[in-house]
Amino acid sequence: MAIPEPFLDELLDRTDIVDLVSESVRLTQKGRNYWGLCPFHSEKTPSFSVSADKRIFKCFGCGKGGGAINFVMELDNLSFREAVEVLAKRVGMEVPDSGPSAGMRERREKLLELNKQAARTFHKWLYAPEGAEGLAYLQKRGLSRSTLTNFGLGFAPNSWDALIQALADQGYDKRDLLDAGLAVNNKDGRIYDRFRNRVMFPIIDVRGNVIGFGGRVMDDSTPKYLNSPDTPVYNKSRNVFALNIAKTSKAGRVILTEGYMDTISLHQAGFDCAVASLGTSLTSEHAQLLARYFQEAIISYDGDGAGVAAAQRAIPLLEKAGLKVKVLRMQGAKDPDEFIKRFGREAFAKLLERSENQVDYRLAQIQKKYDLTDDGQKVAFLQEAAQLIASLSSAVEREIYGGHAAQTAGITPEAMAQEIKRAFSARLRKEKKRQERIDLSPASQLQPQARSLRYDNIRSARAEEGLVRLLLLDPSLAGQMGGITGEGFSSPLLGKVFDLLLRRANEGLSTQLSALSGHLSGEEMDHLAYVVSQPESLAHSQQSIRDYISVIQREALRRGAGQEDSLLLAAQRKYQEKKAYMEEKP
The missing domain is CATH 3.90.980.10 (DNA primase, catalytic core, N-terminal domain)
Structure with a gap:
């Protein structure tokens, strides 16, 4: 037995989606919506939007979207029921016990x-x-x-x-x-x-x-x-050791270590922002999780080859998640635990303050690969360094770190700037070609991101989206739909949602997107969040309804005519084949 619909409606009415999301994402209000860095994928520029009016979230980068229930499901990898329980506990409600x-x-x-x-x-x-x-x-x-x-x-x-x-x-x-x-x-x-x-x-x-x-x-x-292996309550790629303590730290940064003992030793020494990944390399999920609580990450891995390689892998993941990244380089000790025991807490605190910018760290790692007294290897170093520096989005950063590389190799900053400019221009050309390929197929941009939901008739589907959007925004419009049903829609998803919204509106239930979470898959909710996020004027809703219905019915007639033509052609071919066979018989 499903959770009663009236209970879900009351739960969603009590849940402020802006407050809910703000517990995990730093949001800034711009106009009517709130924006922040998406917690579901790595990004530097906010593309994650929360609408208080529509009670939805939508990321225009990765495509995730939905209401409060979907947000908790995605954030904590929970089932629908489990997410409802989290929200219910949050607002002081108790979920009715029922069924499986x-x-x-x-x-x-x-x-x-x-x-x-x-x-x-x-x-x-x-x-x-x-x-x-x-x-x-x-x-x-x-x-x-x-x-x-x-x-x-x-x-x-x-x-x-x-x-x-x-x-x-x-x-x-x-x-x-x-x-x-x-x-x-x-x-x-x-x-x-x-x-x-x-x-x-x-x-x-x-x-x-x-x-x-x-x-x-x-x-x-x-x-x-x-x-522990992955279980119904544990996933090593989605959890971080000691984050339950570190998340309350006032340090404003997180220290990443390679193991339990390093993390615990740092906490005992007063560095309460230390964490460690769980028996696996740092993942993008780990990075996104940390970005919910911190703005800066300091990598404090072992100084051996494995630690350096792990740091190199972690840097881009943390940066993509929106964290400012620094790297700690210890001398005289192989790990933080040993360093603190040998030199003390104050020495480690000073080391933290001198932690190295990740670009300088990566340049130093590149330098180790080459003998800069050899002209050929010096050129190879500068070319690889230029590729790294060209990946920086800020012109100021490119100039500063270009100067560092030039000084290391003993060439002029101007010569290094030319090499970086060449690498940066090549990167821009490659990105431009990729964007041009996308722009040359505008119809594909109107399609749902999930291939399983792709539209057969985009013109009809856009009108179907309009009717669905109007019902999501104003359930009182259900009585003005002129008798049309989802059966006449070209998109099975939009037809199903339209009929569901009509039923809910007629039964006096909520038609906000959050209320549909139990009826739709994650991919379907992602797309519906995009649909409802698009502009729609309620001031001229009646005319819009007539226009949308006209398009849907006209496209349905065309599809029907096309099907009839196909049937006639098939019958004609069958008759011709039979006639030819009869004429060939002796």
């Missing part, structure tokens, strides 16, 4: 509660005799008891089923632990604890839920660090 959806919600809540109980059990074992080795390791690493408590660190005993047995006493069976990623089964069907003889690091999301774990082994077993 209620079962899914209960399953998710059970897994979260299971993870919380597992974290408590691991933490208890850390101070028990079986956790002595783990506690000694953490104390040797310099972590205080308060730090161990703040991060909920624990220990998994060297046993095949210690956690299974401990949680069985609390009503959880082996299947629950398998679903939560806390247990595994082998080829013989035996189920045992995933984490054994490991120091345990709970992974907590921004809402404070324990969603997974990381574990460091105490012996020479591999892997050294073992992380």
